[in-house]
Structure formats: structure tokens, C-alpha cells
Amino acid sequence: MAQKGRDTVKQRMGKFGEEAPACVCFNIRKAARAISQLYDDVLRPSGLRVTQFSILAVTRRLGPVTVTRLAEETVTDRTTLTRNLKVLGQQKLIRITPGLDRREREVTLTDRGGAALAQAYPFWKKIQAQVTQRLGPDRYRRLLSDLRATLALARMN
């Protein structure tokens, strides 16, 4: 009875505590933190983090590739990738050379980078197998598919 036409903030957000756990973003981020820690932990003996492992792997697959293309493939902001590549370049795991179009830079996996990737591979394989096994094949496929859908949705705008 204190107010009628106008809700208080408290009322408008009355269900907020219950809604927060439903936030798609919050939940994906939580899962990302947890799963990243797991993968990083298993990859640790290799000296590569999962982010670095992923970048090297994609670079290996795409051969000499521009920064922008690599950013698209990894769904990373280009400027973020620049910083990530810097670390890998310092460790001589990749090489960055000017492209024919002199605005472009081509990223190439070095021998050293290939060796690092090969060395890390069994660790990745092990944890990946464990995770997929524990999720079960159905849920695993479903999750990847739903994540793809979420990704597509997020980039839709």
C-alpha cells in the first residue's frame, strides 16, 4: 500500500537472486574458467597453456596465415591475438613475417613450435579423452553443438 503505480527497486529485482544462476554468460564463463584450469593443469608439463596450444594448433592447420584470419578462426579479438602471438613469438614457437600485401603479417609455426605442439599433444589427448568419456559421447556432441549455436547467436548482430 505504500506505493501503487511505481515499483521499488527491490520489487523490480525481487527475483534477481534466483535469475542470476540462469545467466547464460555467467555459466559459460564459469565452465570456461574451470575447464581451462583443468586443461592448463594437465598441459603444464609441456610448458604450453591451453590458449597457446590452441593458437599453435590452428596455425599448424592453416599454414602461413594472417593475424586477422587467425583471430577469426579462434574467435579472438584481433588485438588480443596480437598480444598472445607476441608471447609465442618471443619463445620462437611461431614466426611473423610481412605478407605480400604489406599491410598483412603472416604467422607460421616454427620447427620449435611444431615440436612444442607434438610434445604437448599426448597431454591434451589424455585430458580430452577423459573429459569426453566422463561427459559421455551423446552429451559431449550435444554440448559442442549447443556451444556452436551459442557462438553463432552471439556473433549474429
Next chain:
Amino acid sequence: MAQKGRDTVKQRMGKFGEEAPACVCFNIRKAARAISQLYDDVLRPSGLRVTQFSILAVTRRLGPVTVTRLAEETVTDRTTLTRNLKVLGQQKLIRITPGLDRREREVTLTDRGGAALAQAYPFWKKIQAQVTQRLGPDRYRRLLSDLRATLALARMN
């Protein structure tokens, strides 16, 4: 015929290009980056990032809460949370006070923090509704459920 008992690195990693897209961690991280950008973009007028929004929301729900408890709830490394809380504290959105147990620190949402949350809420609500609508209720519930399973699995060790 060059080698028989021993595979080359190339052979061992022959399918690597095809396996990388199947990496659970890589895919969750990609989705997390994309969805975070979307939420951050929509939340921008409110001045809160989705990470900050989440921390404030959880703080609001749990009332005065210790740093460790908040870290558990948000599945964030405690030292990460310390840094995140520092930013929120500087903006006076939270207050950090010594606990009864003098090792502990209690985090409380300030009035200013409550107001920021209330102001950001409609933006969150809007993008959350759009995302769940586009995913569809079934896939949305399934995704949250599978993410929970992944999270549990990752923390299992």
C-alpha cells in the same frame, strides 16, 4: 617402410588438425569470448561489465560474504577475485570490512552497488531474454545442464 615400430611426430599428429576443433576447452572458451562480448556490449550503457555484474549479483544474494566463499560461488580463483573486488571497491560498489574472525574479510554490496545493479538489470534481462529465446527453451536448459556437468567434472579432481 622407412620406419616400422616407431611413428614420426607427423604421423602421431596426423589427425591433429581434425581433432583440434573437437577440443572441449577450446570450444567453451570460444563461446565464452563471444557471449561475453555480447553481454558486455549490451551492458555497456550501465557501466558494468558482465563479470562485475555477476559479482555484484552474487554478493547481493549472499549478503555479507567472505572472499573465499564468493570465490567458490563464482568459480573464480580467490586471487583473481581479490583483484576483481579491488576494482569494485574503488568504485564504491562494494564495501570490504574485517570479519569477526580477523583473517576474514566480509564483502557487502553498498547502496551505490545496489543502484548500479538495478540500473544494469534491464539491460541484462533484455539480452538474456534474447539469447534464451534464440536458443529455444529446450536447448537453453540443456546447455545450462551440460555446462553444470562439465563444471562438476572439471572440479572432480
Next chain:
DNA sequence: GAAAAGTAGGTGTATATACACTTAGTCCTC
């Protein structure tokens, strides 16, 4: 062919993330 438009990439700044280590306080055991 010069100006404008468009494209590739980097920098400055700020937040987010977490490991290894440290500090400070509490509890527990004798």
C-alpha cells in the same frame, strides 16, 4: 594519378585470470 575510402595491424589502457609465495590470524595438541 591524387584524394577518399577501405583494410591490416599495432598501442595505450584497463580489466580478468591464476600460480607460487607470503603474511596474518586461529585452532589444536601436549
Next chain:
DNA sequence: GAGGACTAAGTGTATATACACCTACTTTTC
């Protein structure tokens, strides 16, 4: 109740992330 075990939190350091802005180069348009 003193000493050691345990627990809560912060720091040093490094990587990850992305926005706003900038520079350099290429293409397009007249």
C-alpha cells in the same frame, strides 16, 4: 599456554582479454 598445524587473504608476476584510437598500406573513384 607455547609451538605447530591449519586457514583466510594478499602480492608478485605473467598471460588473456578487448575497446578506443592510431598508423601504414591498398583500392577505389573521379
